[in-house]
Amino acid sequence: MELGSVVQFLDNKSILVTGGTGFLAKIFVEKILRVQPNVKKLYLLVRAADHKSAIHRLHNEIIGKDLFRNLKEKHGKSFTSFISDKISMIPGDISRQDLGVEDSGLIQQVFKDVEVVLNLAASTNFDERYDVALGLNTMGVKYVADFVKQCVKLRVLVHVSTAYVSGERSGLILENGYGVGETLNGVAGLDVDAERKVVEDKLNDLRLQGASDKDITIAMKDLGIHRARVYGWPNTYVFTKAMGEMMLGELKGVIPTVILRPTIITSTYKEPFSGWVEGTRTIDSLAVAYAKGILTFFLGNLDSIVDVIPADMVVNAMIAAVMAHASHQPPESIYQVGSSLRNPMKYFHLQDYGFRYFTNKPWINKDGKPVIVGRVRVLDNMDSFHRYMAFRYLLLLKGLEWANAAFCHFFQGVYSNMNRKINYVMRLVDIYRPYLFFDAVFDDLNTEKLRMAARTSLVEEDVLYFDPKCIDWEDYFMNIHIPGIVKHVFK
Numbered sequence: 001m002e003l004g005s006v007v008q009f010l011d012n013k014s015i016l017v018t019g020g021t022g023f024l025a026k027i028f029v030e031k032i033l034r035v036q037p038n039v040k041k042l043y044l045l046v047r048a049a050d051h052k053s054a055i056h057r058l059h060n061e062i063i064g065k066d067l068f069r070n071l072k073e074k075h076g077k078s079f080t081s082f083i084s085d086k087i088s089m090i091p092g093d094i095s096r097q098d099l100g101v102e103d104s105g106l107i108q109q110v111f112k113d114v115e116v117v118l119n120l121a122a123s124t125n126f127d128e129r130y131d132v133a134l135g136l137n138t139m140g141v142k143y144v145a146d147f148v149k150q151c152v153k154l155r156v157l158v159h160v161s162t163a164y165v166s167g168e169r170s171g172l173i174l175e176n177g178y179g180v181g182e183t184l185n186g187v188a189g190l191d192v193d194a195e196r197k198v199v200e201d202k203l204n205d206l207r208l209q210g211a212s213d214k215d216i217t218i219a220m221k222d223l224g225i226h227r228a229r230v231y232g233w234p235n236t237y238v239f240t241k242a243m244g245e246m247m248l249g250e251l252k253g254v255i256p257t258v259i260l261r262p263t264i265i266t267s268t269y270k271e272p273f274s275g276w277v278e279g280t281r282t283i284d285s286l287a288v289a290y291a292k293g294i295l296t297f298f299l300g301n302l303d304s305i306v307d308v309i310p311a312d313m314v315v316n317a318m319i320a321a322v323m324a325h326a327s328h329q330p331p332e333s334i335y336q337v338g339s340s341l342r343n344p345m346k347y348f349h350l351q352d353y354g355f356r357y358f359t360n361k362p363w364i365n366k367d368g369k370p371v372i373v374g375r376v377r378v379l380d381n382m383d384s385f386h387r388y389m390a391f392r393y394l395l396l397l398k399g400l401e402w403a404n405a406a407f408c409h410f411f412q413g414v415y416s417n418m419n420r421k422i423n424y425v426m427r428l429v430d431i432y433r434p435y436l437f438f439d440a441v442f443d444d445l446n447t448e449k450l451r452m453a454a455r456t457s458l459v460e461e462d463v464l465y466f467d468p469k470c471i472d473w474e475d476y477f478m479n480i481h482i483p484g485i486v487k488h489v490f491k
Helices: 006-010 023-035 051-062 066-086 104-113 130-148 192-208 213-230 236-246 282-291 311-327 347-360 382-406 412-436 445-457 473-488
Strands: 014-018 041-047 087-092 116-119 156-160 171-173 257-262 264-266 297-299 308-310 334-337 377-379 440-442
Touching: 006 023, 006 311, 014 023, 023 041, 023 066, 023 311, 041 051, 041 104, 051 087, 066 087, 087 104, 116 130, 116 311, 130 156, 130 192, 130 213, 130 236, 156 311, 192 213, 192 236, 213 236, 257 311, 264 282, 264 311, 282 347, 282 473, 297 382, 297 412, 308 311, 311 334, 311 445, 334 445, 347 473, 377 382
Parallel strands: 014 041, 014 116, 041 087, 116 156, 156 257, 171 440, 257 334, 264 308, 297 377
Antiparallel strands: none
16 A cells, blocks of 8 residues: 655645534644645535634634644735635535535535545534434434535545444454444344434424423433443444444445544644644543542543544544545555554553642632642442442432421522532443443554555655554653643633
């Protein structure tokens, strides 16, 4: 497998990116414009009512970010005209037929020009409403597949999924795909159309009952968790992403199709600069809570591997896969991009890095005082977690309940607030439990073939680095990632 030249490959290319305001999409767009400013056009599909709204999102949610500062410095006063020439915003909705694009002229232009499609649109909330997650993560993939069949110059479609479609398996997880209707627990009957009917029926029942918007949201979240577990997946997100992969089956043999499965995506390792991150991802939300003194105990196995991969490495793997499949059509079609096999890190490393960093550089709270952190108490099984919660919180909650009854609901506000927080914590633990005790590593043999091709045949040396072996995790977390989330995420 030979990749050749990145610069030459991207020259005069037209690329469609769905989920254009997402974390990975922004990093991809910046990389392409920096590496090959002669790219013909980047079409970015974003959820927007009209073109004006889409342009507003471009300036506020994409190029307005610090991520683009190097490009702004490079182009100076011509940056705005450069962006206007290279980026075309497409208002639409991936959960609708034709991707919700109503401008027929624009659709025909995309059909005529686009050679590469990257499907990055997704709902990444593990506790998302089932109707929303099904629409974006499953049906959205079907609509992308239908759309790309009409792109006359299309050379490759890359769909970004997640490595955790594997569910709660243990051992070595191979880069294998899912057949339509295949389930993790062997239960028969999984059918996407049937799942859509389940959603429609439930929504109709709720509306007939006069349920509030809040009640509908709760019911749809609960429905997603229930349907996922019927077929062996732990939560709505990975269940709908797995069904999304199944939607690509009909493209086999028609269009070169690639599924990229990253693990937990973290801040940039090198490009365009180290430590850029946006939003709170799984482990980052823990870091924020810990630094602010909210997280004092943790559930999980400290010896479990936590599989993380910097975002710029994911984007580089994506570009390498595009080049390989657009030109050579290798037999591999699934690439797991992570670190657990080649450079594993464990939860106790994260615990240590967080303690050392925030001990030396404590977070300053709104009162101007440093937050003093200690070692987090780790509960290594669900039984100990339930005992801890019962002793620490549930007894207090029961006492408030009695006091509230005795004093004519005087403590109702305090009781309701504490009850809501406890229920929230219990729900989060229930959803994230599989990952806190994760006992598997992700095989990346196909991805390693891409790395070898990049090392041996790429004209521009080091442009597509994505080998996790080069990462010193202590240096990365202490000097890049944690400072990055402090700068870009902490409020």
